[in-house]
Amino acid sequence: MCDHHDKLRSNNKDLQQVEKMFDRREFLTKTSLGIGALALGSLLNSEKAWSSVKNNVQPDLAMFSRNDLGLPHHVPKAKRAIYLFQSGGPSQLELFDYKPKLKDLFGQELPESVRKGQRLTGMSADQTTLPIAASVIDFKQYGESRAWVSNAMPYLSEVVDDICFIKSMQTDAINHDPAITFFQTGSQQPGRPSIGSWLSYGLGSDNENLPTFISLISKNGGGQPLYSRLWGNGFLPTEHQGVQFRSGKDPVLYLTDPENYDGNDRRNMLDYLGKLNEVQNDFYGDPEINARMSQYEMAFRMQTSIPEVTDMSDEPEYIFDMYGKDSRDPGTYAANCLLGRKLLEKGVKFVQLYHQGWDQHIGCPGGVLGNAKKTDQANAALIKDLKQRGMFEDTLLIWGGEFGRTVYSQGKLTAKDYGRDHHPKAFTMFMAGAGVKPGISYGETDDFSYNVVKDPVHTHDFQATLLHLFGIDHERFTFKHQGRRFRLTDVHGHVVKDILS
Amino acid sequence: MKEVSDIVLFFGRFHPLVVHLPIGFLFFAFILEIMAKFQKKEVLRAAIPLALFFGAISAIIACILGYMLSLSGDYDTDALDTHFWFGIVTTVIVSIAWILKTDKLKNKIPSMAKMNMATITFIVVLLSITGHYGGNLTHGSDYLTTYLPFGKKEKIVIPKINSVEEAQLFAHVVNPILQKKCASCHNTGKKKGGLSLEGEPAILKGGKHGEVIVVGNSKQSELIRRVHLDPEEEEFMPPEGKTPLTKEQIQIIEYWIDQGQASFDKNIGTIETPDEMKTLLAQELGIMEKPGAGVILATAPAIPDSVYKELANYGIRIRELVAETNQLEISILPAGKEKLSTEKVSNVLRQLSKIKDNIVQLSIPENGVNDEHLKIIGTFQRLKKLGLEKNTITDKGLTHLVNLKELESLNLYNNEAITNKGTSLLSTMKNLKRIYVWGTTVEKKENDNKEDKENSQKFIF
Numbered sequence: 005m006c007d008h009h010d011k012l013r014s015n016n017k018d019l020q021q022v023e024k025m026f027d028r029r030e031f032l033t034k035t036s037l038g039i040g041a042l043a044l045g046s047l048l049n050s051e052k053a054w055s056s057v058k059n060n061v062q063p064d065l066a067m068f069s070r071n072d073l074g075l076p077h078h079v080p081k082a083k084r085a086i087y088l089f090q091s092g093g094p095s096q097l098e099l100f101d102y103k104p105k106l107k108d109l110f111g112q113e114l115p116e117s118v119r120k121g122q123r124l125t126g127m128s129a130d131q132t133t134l135p136i137a138a139s140v141i142d143f144k145q146y147g148e149s150r151a152w153v154s155n156a157m158p159y160l161s162e163v164v165d166d167i168c169f170i171k172s173m174q175t176d177a178i179n180h181d182p183a184i185t186f187f188q189t190g191s192q193q194p195g196r197p198s199i200g201s202w203l204s205y206g207l208g209s210d211n212e213n214l215p216t217f218i219s220l221i222s223k224n225g226g227g228q229p230l231y232s233r234l235w236g237n238g239f240l241p242t243e244h245q246g247v248q249f250r251s252g253k254d255p256v257l258y259l260t261d262p263e264n265y266d267g268n269d270r271r272n273m274l275d276y277l278g279k280l281n282e283v284q285n286d287f288y289g290d291p292e293i294n295a296r297m298s299q300y301e302m303a304f305r306m307q308t309s310i311p312e313v314t315d316m317s318d319e320p321e322y323i324f325d326m327y328g329k330d331s332r333d334p335g336t337y338a339a340n341c342l343l344g345r346k347l348l349e350k351g352v353k354f355v356q357l358y359h360q361g362w363d364q365h366i367g368c369p370g371g372v373l374g375n376a377k378k379t380d381q382a383n384a385a386l387i388k389d390l391k392q393r394g395m396f397e398d399t400l401l402i403w404g405g406e407f408g409r410t411v412y413s414q415g416k417l418t419a420k421d422y423g424r425d426h427h428p429k430a431f432t433m434f435m436a437g438a439g440v441k442p443g444i445s446y447g448e449t450d451d452f453s454y455n456v457v458k459d460p461v462h463t464h465d466f467q468a469t470l471l472h473l474f475g476i477d478h479e480r481f482t483f484k485h486q487g488r489r490f491r492l493t494d495v496h497g498h499v500v501k502d503i504l505s
Numbered sequence: 506m507k508e509v510s511d512i513v514l515f516f517g518r519f520h521p522l523v524v525h526l527p528i529g530f531l532f533f534a535f536i537l538e539i540m541a542k543f544q545k546k547e548v549l550r551a552a553i554p555l556a557l558f559f560g561a562i563s564a565i566i567a568c569i570l571g572y573m574l575s576l577s578g579d580y581d582t583d584a585l586d587t588h589f590w591f592g593i594v595t596t597v598i599v600s601i602a603w604i605l606k607t608d609k610l611k612n613k614i615p616s617m618a619k620m621n622m623a624t625i626t627f628i629v630v631l632l633s634i635t636g637h638y639g640g641n642l643t644h645g646s647d648y649l650t651t652y653l654p655f656g657k658k659e660k661i662v663i664p665k666i667n668s669v670e671e672a673q674l675f676a677h678v679v680n681p682i683l684q685k686k687c688a689s690c691h692n693t694g695k696k697k698g699g700l701s702l703e704g705e706p707a708i709l710k711g712g713k714h715g716e717v718i719v720v721g722n723s724k725q726s727e728l729i730r731r732v733h734l735d736p737e738e739e740e741f742m743p744p745e746g747k748t749p750l751t752k753e754q755i756q757i758i759e760y761w762i763d764q765g766q767a768s769f770d771k772n773i774g775t776i777e778t779p780d781e782m783k784t785l786l787a788q789e790l791g792i793m794e795k796p797g798a799g800v801i802l803a804t805a806p807a808i809p810d811s812v813y814k815e816l817a818n819y820g821i822r823i824r825e826l827v828a829e830t831n832q833l834e835i836s837i838l839p840a841g842k843e844k845l846s847t848e849k850v851s852n853v854l855r856q857l858s859k860i861k862d863n864i865v866q867l868s869i870p871e872n873g874v875n876d877e878h879l880k881i882i883g884t885f886q887r888l889k890k891l892g893l894e895k896n897t898i899t900d901k902g903l904t905h906l907v908n909l910k911e912l913e914s915l916n917l918y919n920n921e922a923i924t925n926k927g928t929s930l931l932s933t934m935k936n937l938k939r940i941y942v943w944g945t946t947v948e949k950k951e952n953d954n955k956e957d958k959e960n961s962q963k964f965i966f
Contacts, residue, residue, distance in 0.1 A: 071828050073828075074828040074829065076826070076828060077827070077828070078801055078827060079801070079826055079827055080826070210824075210836065211838055350838065351836070351838055391965060392941070392943035392944075392965065393916075393941070393943070394892065394894060394916035394918060394939070394941035397939065475827065
């Protein structure tokens with residue numbers, strides 16, 4: 005019975021003397037407490053010692069909240085962003101990366117000196133030949149910046165002077181799932197928080213009545229599936245996950261009161277529910293309870309804020325005309341762009357838009373033209389619209405997919421038609437708006453648009469730059485989870501300074 | 506200075522190791538003495554001579570090694586002398602104490618001179634003083650007190666500067682680099698290689714291998730040669746374990762030696778400076794908006810709690826533009842369909858005017874802001890960005906904004922009553938770069954006049 009928890013106290017004097025002495029266990033307990041107290045003492049003068057991980061979304065204090073994470077680190081250029089994710093991997097060769105020399109090489113084998121043993125996907129690895137396919141879509145130069153844009157994007161060519169093309173993007177993954185997860189979370193394996201969640205966690209909300217991070221998927225895309233982890237919170241507190249809007253007339257379901265219920269006592273109901281949850285929270289301390297409580301409150305506020313923000317009736321005709329006729333059909337890419345603009349205007353920080361369908365393994369020219377038709381006018385309209393509202397100077401707009409496409413044809417190459425496989429080593433993205441140099445093209449690829457020859461920009465570099473524009477040093481913005489401090493850019497990433505204005 | 510043989514320095518460097526032996530032995534002797542006296546454990550007294558004996562022996566060895574180390578000439582002579590003599594005195598007294606205490610000699614010494622509590626306390630005091638001076642030599646004289654709680658932190662105040670031109674090349678740029686990267690070993694107290702980089706005379710004097718700076722010729726300068734070496738090399742500076750100079754910092758020091766003629770008082774404005782160097786200097790000074798590195802703001806005055814509370818009552822959102830700067834970004838979004846009443850907007854603005862020096866960005870869209878309100882906003886001198894879209898402002902109201910000298914961006918869209926007459930007032934605002942006038946009555950004007958053209962480019966329709 006060597007239990008130290010119950011202390012014996014003796015009447016015998018000699019034994020009492022022994023009892024007064026420290027035993028080893030007691031010594032260790034007391035000294036470690038003492039050292040702990042000392043350490044705590046040295047923290048006393050910094051307020052941070054007492055604050056929880058984060059409280060900048062506490063509704064009561066929300067009116068002024070010093071950011072507990074010490075963010076932003078520097079003056080942010082961007083206050084909000086809209087990320088137009090072109091899922092599937094749009095072909096840089098048919099859109100922005102003009103390679104006229106390929107015309108002469110039509111049908112020739114892709115030289116090994118270019119490929120350098122680069123791995124191929126299972127879809128074209130066993131092809132006996134890798135014939136070079138030049139783009140059948142013509143290119144022209146536009147604007148004062150003389151940027152090359154193909155005929156597939158006539159509307160975008162009007163606004164090239166507002167855009168920064170990055171032609172030297174690179175990623176690590178070659179298949180859709182890991183590549184898109186990599187772009188959105190900084191890791192090919194699922195489980196990390198997405199960009200929008202990081203921003204929501206770090207910078208908090210600009211409008212308590214709406215989620216900070218909203219994702220929209222266009223209904224007129226189709227193709228490779230998307231997964232909710234792409235806008236998931238990973239290990240960050242649950243309230244920072246993206247709220248996915250449905251692509252249809254009612255982006256959020258069940259916001260209206262059911263029949264025969266006037267909703268007048270809902271506030272009371274939520275208050276009582278809140279009290280019950282508070283009891284649970286005191287008992288278990290599970291952060292998920294907090295998340296649940298804040299989401300109930302958010303849903304309550306969204307009952308009024310969402311119908312208002314999704315109401316398109318206050319948009320004038322010419323706005324719809326600018327975004328194209330699709331914009332009247334809720335859930336299309338164009339309508340989502342317009343909705344995205346409205347959300348940003350109302351203080352949503354990060355709108356993540358997805359358009360599927362850019363996976364042209366076969367019928368590349370037709371597929372590119374078809375998707376461009378669905379998206380081009382809205383892309384350009386969004387830039388113009390943000391500009392005239394004065395939002396373009398602090399809104400970051402990003403267009404891009406998870407990888408590019410190969411110069412060689414997957415499947416049969418004919419004069420008019422060909423397919424293109426996934427290509428991670430070189431592709432084009434563009435950024436525009438807040439803090440990004442307008443009217444430039446950054447980085448260069450070789451004559452085959454296969455390797456980057458100048459100024460490569462890796463996915464992590466892009467993520468670091470994005471955070472930088474929001475005033476965040478990507479190396480200092482971490483979250484401790486399972487004993488390790490995690491970053492969006494893991495241990496990589498360099499801010500691409502040359503594209504910053 | 507005459508050369509000291511390597512073997513002497515080799516042994517000398519064991520001094521910092523060996524000195525801990527006498528410290529330990531003698532403190533232990535002290536503890537034994539106390540235990541013996543206060544806990545009446547006389548038996549412990551027998552061990553005291555032994556502790557003193559080893560204390561004395563190791564002290565003598567430490568002295569010899571210390572002397573060998575001092576021959577290297579890396580240390581400031583004044584500070585060294587104090588440590589030197591305290592060390593010797595301590596050693597002598599310890600030796601005497603042992604002689605008094607030891608049994609072998611006990612009988613030959615008159616009983617008056619018995620070693621007692623006072624002696625050993627005195628030894629401990631001496632030991633502490635010697636140790637302290639020794640520590641100062643190695644770590645610098647402010648090592649112990651730098652993080653002293655409640656202590657006053659004295660910092661050398663360099664006058665604040667706003668532009669690269671007015672900065673002093675040495676005092677503002679070069680010296681901070683040297684202090685940060687070199688001075689922990691090359692200072693007045695601790696002169697590694699005989700070199701101190703504290704102050705003009707010391708820098709010009711150089712180290713034991715001669716001058717470190719050749720005025721006007723960075724290539725010949727030892728300091729530059731050392732920092733350019735392969736980090737693996739023995740002579741590379743700073744040595745392994747210390748943070749090396751950045752490429753930019755090296756360029757700046759080279760520029761100081763070459764173009765700046767290693768001057769200690771020239772302003773950068775008086776030196777011929779290429780633009781790239783200006784950028785580097787500005788970055789090092791932390792005064793320029795450098796692409797890539799974020800802009801840090803100066804800290805504005807603290808904001809009284811009462812103002813917060815008042816604003817919170819109105820549901821106003823306040824946010825710091827950069828954490829812990831008190832520089833605010835305030836955004837008053839319309840809550841739902843309800844706009845704030847005219848009166849409420851006035852009240853809010855009146856509250857905000859109490860902290861007007863803290864407000865850098867202000868946005869009040871769609872809240873019925875009118876010309877009267879602009880009168881208050883017109884006094885917010887620090888404003889850089891002002892969003893007034895979808896309000897009811899007229900030309901008359903814009904007159905109040907003319908004094909906002911720092912304003913860079915003004916959003917007026919959907920204030921239908923604003924015309925060219927109103928916006929022409931704004932042409933005097935030098936910093937104003939963007940004026941959003943979509944949905945107003947302002948018309949695009951075709952101008953041939955160059956100045957007007959520049960002015961009209963500010964307008965975004």
